[in-house]
Amino acid sequence: MSDNSLDSLTFYFQQMMLQNQKREFNTQMTPVFDGMPARQALEVQDREEIYQRQIQIRSQYAFYQQSGSVNNTSIDSISQKNICLKPLKELKKIYLKDCLTNTVMKDCVVYVKQFTDAAQVIAANIGVEDEMGDFITLTFYNTFKVGTSLKVLDSNFPKGQSLAIKNPYLKHTSSGTFVLRNDNPGNLEKILGPPLKSIQPISxxxxxxxxxxxxxxxxxxxxxxxxxxxxxxxxxxxxxxxxxxxxxxxxxxxxxxxxxxxxxxxxxxxxxxxxxxxxxxxxxxxxxxxxxxxxxxxxxxxxxxxxxxxxxxxxxxxxxxxxxxxxxxxxxxxxxxxxxxxxxGCKQIDLLNFAADRDQQFKLSPYFGPIKIGFTENKGRGVFTTKEVKRGDVLALEQSLIEPEGDKNHLYSIGINSDKTTDIYSSVEFKIYLLHLIQESVIVRKRLSYLYKGEDFKQLKIPDLSIYKYDYYNPEDEEIILTAQDIQQIIKFNSTQLQVQNELGNDPITNRTMLNLFTSLINHSSKQNVSLTRCGRYCAVVAMIDIKEGEELCYDYLNLQNLDTQERKKSLLTWNIVE
Ligand SMILES: C[S@@+](CC[C@H](N)C(=O)[O-])C[C@H]1O[C@@H](n2cnc3c(N)ncnc32)[C@H](O)[C@@H]1O
The missing domain is CATH 1.25.40.10 (Tetratricopeptide repeat domain)
Incomplete structure (x- = not known):
């Protein structure tokens, strides 16, 4: 504070405050406005209103000039205890809009410019605005004695001067207005040197x-x-x-x-x-x-x-x-x-609870653990671990493109019913649904196109994992065209039939077909190390055993069938697999 008289007052006041800190005051707070940012709160205030208030208060001044003995401290427990002894450069600069109502913005400072004259009845008050153009009444107690002349008031607080308000405290008053309340003169500093950038009307x-x-x-x-x-x-x-x-x-x-x-x-x-x-x-x-x-x-x-x-x-x-x-x-x-x-680490049980917990509308983000897509001899592409994983770890989670109906919390087992194979692949309903999805979404088209194997395995492209993570479409990408034949091939080599069990688990409903876009890249092996698990609308790939870094993930495409060797061979051949 540049002014000596205010300096000594500050010192006196700080001492008084420190002594009084333990006293509790009953203040009327308005909880509804607690913590509301100033910009929202201030919408009810009008700059013109602030000018008018200053004028009114100045006109009341003559009356109070007579009663020089009025106690000049009004009690607000929060404001009274609010003392900032730190120098300005150690404080965080904020704006009026950042101040929360009925909250001391500790170790912060707001720089403002005074745009009205000062007026005083018990508290002194001035209209101030910050660089953002937000404005408010600054009400400060304990700085001037009641009866201080307007001349003194104006010489200490002339219109246009810049001020720093330490630990600003935006109060929602009982009369419904908002003020920056300051009970400690030490929290108010005049800024010498060039005034704050004036806020000119826009040309x-x-x-x-x-x-x-x-x-x-x-x-x-x-x-x-x-x-x-x-x-x-x-x-x-x-x-x-x-x-x-x-x-x-x-x-x-x-x-x-x-x-x-x-x-x-x-x-x-x-x-x-x-x-x-x-x-x-x-x-x-x-x-x-x-x-x-x-x-x-x-x-x-x-x-x-x-x-x-x-x-x-x-x-x-x-x-x-x-x-x-x-x-x-x-x-x-x-x-x-x-x-x-x-x-x-993501454990299967966590994931199931997680999935079961959420409502159908809420989209669960896809999840990919330490895995990558690569090539594997004679099988085309496959999925590999990038570090050691433990039994029960969830390695991938994706929303199935086509999913079986059923209870979202229900577990399904995956397998192939060899008798029905032809029916499933040629299911008209299934294809119509898929075509509809393809037409609707370019992202689906892109993901699906990676499952098309064409004639030559060596020509297969390795998709980037990110295409499964994000619904991202780059308009510069080539348009993907999939013919009905391509789709037929994709369905044939990648769809999985589920045995869907009812609640009691004793009445299996078969012939449900599911199509996953990422999970389809996992190859077959009778020595499976992962299992596929349904979680609501999602398909999770879960480690069945500890798997070392760099190992390929495999599951048994015929896992749940008690097939003899000949039958297995026959079934696997439908996918061009010789075990
Ligand atoms: C669901 S896809 C698996 C991903 C496939 N490797 C790719 O690059 O698209 C199934 C196809 O992969 C190949 N495949 C999967 N497991 C195999 C295995 N154990 N031996 C040979 N080929 C296999 C077969 O061509 C099969 O039709």
């Missing part, structure tokens, strides 16, 4: 640029809605570049707001393009400008989840849930479970 020329950028944003939104994500990305970025070039506009509220939206939309677009690292950077940029921007927080959490940083993702979701009162309990639950899988 006509700048408005023009702003409008052009707004139009680009709308254009980007349209591209996004029609799933043209690459185009959306280009348009949003063009708008941002235009804004960045207007350096004199950078602190304008409208510009900042538009930038936040553009960064946030870019983040979502990158999520849709499966560019999660970029999605994270864009959401971070939006949050640097507004740490409370809810959509950006959601996108940050999503990107972190896709980048497998479950711990950080969980923290962001918890902030959304606690500070923003948005119910993301489902996401939190999923993240906690994923985190547990990450830390302890």
């Amino acid at each position: 006509e020329k700048d408005k023009n640029i702003l409008n052009q950028c707004m139009n680009l944003k709308e254009q980007g939104n349209k591209c996004f809605e029609s799933s043209q994500y690459q185009e959306a990305l280009d348009v949003y970025q063009k708008a941002l570049q235009m804004l960045q070039q207007q350096s004199q506009l950078q602190s304008q509220k409208e510009i900042v707001n538009l930038k936040i939206i553009l960064f946030s939309n870019l983040s979502q677009t990158c999520i849709n393009l499966a560019q999660y690292q970029n999605a994270l950077s864009f959401s971070n940029k939006a949050l640097e400008l507004d740490s409370n921007h809810l959509k950006s927080l959601g996108r940050q959490a999503q990107s972190l989840k896709f980048l497998n940083d479950f711990e950080k993702s969980l923290k962001v979701y918890e902030t959304i849930n606690n500070s923003h009162k948005k119910d993301v309990s489902k996401e939190i639950k999923e993240l906690k479970q994923l985190l547990q899988f990450q830390q302890n």
Whole structure:
């Protein structure tokens, strides 16, 4: 504090505060507003209203001038105990919008400019605005005695000066308004040197640029809605570049707001393009400008989840849930479970409980453990471990493309019913359903195309695991055309028939066919080391024994049949397999 009289008052006041710290006061809090960010809360306030209040209070001043002995301390237990002894440079700079209601923003500082005269009845108060253009009444007690002349008030708090408010405390008052309440003069510092950047109204020329950028944003939104994500990305970025070039506009509220939206939309677009690292950077940029921007927080959490940083993702979701009162309990639950899988390994029992627990609508992310796709002699492609795994570990989890009906929590056994083989492969219903899926989704088409073996095994392409992880479609990819014959071949070599058991397990219903897109890459062996397990709509690949690094995963395509050797051979031949 530059002013000596205020300095000594600060010292006195701090001493008093330290002595009184143990006293409890009964304050009226309004829990509904607890923790609500200032920007939401302040929507009810009007700058004009703040000016009018100052004028009214100044007119009451004459009356109070007579009663110099009025106690100038009004009690607020939170504000009274709020003392910040740290120098400004050690505090985190935040904006008014970042302040939470009825909460001391500890070790933070808000820089503001005074835009009204000071007025005082018991508390002194001034209207202040920050660089973002948000404004509020700053109410400070214990700085001036009641009866202080307007001249002293104005010389200490002249309109236009810049102030730093340490440990800002945004209070929702009993009269329904919001103020920044400060009971300790030491928490209020005058900023000498150049005043805060003044917030000029936006010029006509700048408005023009702003409008052009707004139009680009709308254009980007349209591209996004029609799933043209690459185009959306280009348009949003063009708008941002235009804004960045207007350096004199950078602190304008409208510009900042538009930038936040553009960064946030870019983040979502990158999520849709499966560019999660970029999605994270864009959401971070939006949050640097507004740490409370809810959509950006959601996108940050999503990107972190896709980048497998479950711990950080969980923290962001918890902030959304606690500070923003948005119910993301489902996401939190999923993240906690994923985190547990990450830390302890994913066990079959965890996964089954996990799958059984969720509702049908909620999409479980595909999961891939330490595995890779490679070539294996005489069998085409196969799946291998990349490190040692233990019995019971879940190695992959994918949603089946075509799944049998039935209870979602029910376990099914997999096998082939040799008598019905022909029926299943030529099932018209099955093919119509598959064709329908293919037509609908280019991603399904892409995944499915990898299962088409063509004439020559050596020509087979090895898909990247990521194509199964993300619903990612690159518009620059070649269009995939699958003929009816190709589909016939895919179905023949990759679909699995299930024996579906009823609740009691004694009435098997056969002839249910399932088609998995990743799991189909696992080859057959009578010495199986993995089993396939149904979890709701998902198919899990679970290690049946400990498997060493680099070993191929195999399961017995005829596992559940008590077939004699001849019959096995015959059945396996339908898949071109000689055991
Ligand atoms: C479900 S796919 C397995 C993935 C396949 N290797 C690929 O590259 O697409 C089944 C096909 O793989 C080949 N295959 C699987 N297991 C085999 C084995 N033990 N011996 C020879 N070929 C096998 C057969 O051609 C069979 O039709």
